[in-house]
Amino acid sequence: MDGRTGTPAGLCEGEDVNDAARRRRFEQLVPPMIDPLRRFLIRRTDPATADDVLADTLLVCWRRLEQLPQDPLPWAYGVAKHCLANAERAGRRQRRVAAKVAVLDPPASISPGPGDSADDPVTRALARLRPDDAELLRLWAWEQLGAAEIAQVLGISANAASIRLHRARQRLREELGELGKSEGLAGHEESREGRKR
Numbered sequence: 570m571d572g573r574t575g576t577p578a579g580l581c582e583g584e585d586v587n588d589a590a591r592r593r594r595f596e597q598l599v600p601p602m603i604d605p606l607r608r609f610l611i612r613r614t615d616p617a618t619a620d621d622v623l624a625d626t627l628l629v630c631w632r633r634l635e636q637l638p639q640d641p642l643p644w645a646y647g648v649a650k651h652c653l654a655n656a657e658r659a660g661r662r663q664r665r666v667a668a669k670v671a672v673l674d675p676p677a678s679i680s681p682g683p684g685d686s687a688d689d690p691v692t693r694a695l696a697r698l699r700p701d702d703a704e705l706l707r708l709w710a711w712e713q714l715g716a717a718e719i720a721q722v723l724g725i726s727a728n729a730a731s732i733r734l735h736r737a738r739q740r741l742r743e744e745l746g747e748l749g750k751s752e753g754l755a756g757h758e759e760s761r762e763g764r765k766r
Contacts, residue, residue, distance in 0.1 A: 638721075
């Protein structure tokens with residue numbers, strides 16, 4: 570017992586034993602997910618929005634703590650994806666309102682420099698793919714998720730995720746081949762074995 574407040578050790582003032590157990594579970598499960606979730610979000614939006622969406626994602630994790638699976642990261646990726654979609658919708662609404670309220674100068678045209686990632690053939694090939702294919706490939710390559718985990722993020726079956734991933738990789742190879750032909754690039758072919766997960 571804390572002599573000053575009369576609260577049992579390990580509890581915050583006004584917190585009961587169930588709340589303490591819930592807080593401990595959250596503190597155990599969530600910290601290892603923060604960096605992967607932030608990287609996932611930062612590749613999809615600006616840093617400020619990524620931080621806001623990360624906070625929203627963690628709030629959902631807290632609220633639905635009892636629903637978190639044994640391996641919560643793929644589930645949290647799905648939550649983050651939905652929270653990001655909500656943030657993007659809110660941003661579009663805000664921009665529409667701002668356009669109605671004030672006359673804005675058009676933004677200056679920004680062209681990527683030679684060192685920018687937009688100059689990378691893989692980035693350009695990804696941009697030419699359907700958004701669903703690009704998202705699958707990002708989850709696979711950048712987040713290093715397997716088909717079962719991708720399925721959980723996207724809310725589809727593992728078999729569907731595996732098939733879609735295979736097709737998306739084929740489309741990416743085709744796009745890289747087209748870019749290579751048009752720009753004289755060396756082949757970006759994947760090895761025969763590919764990346765097995």
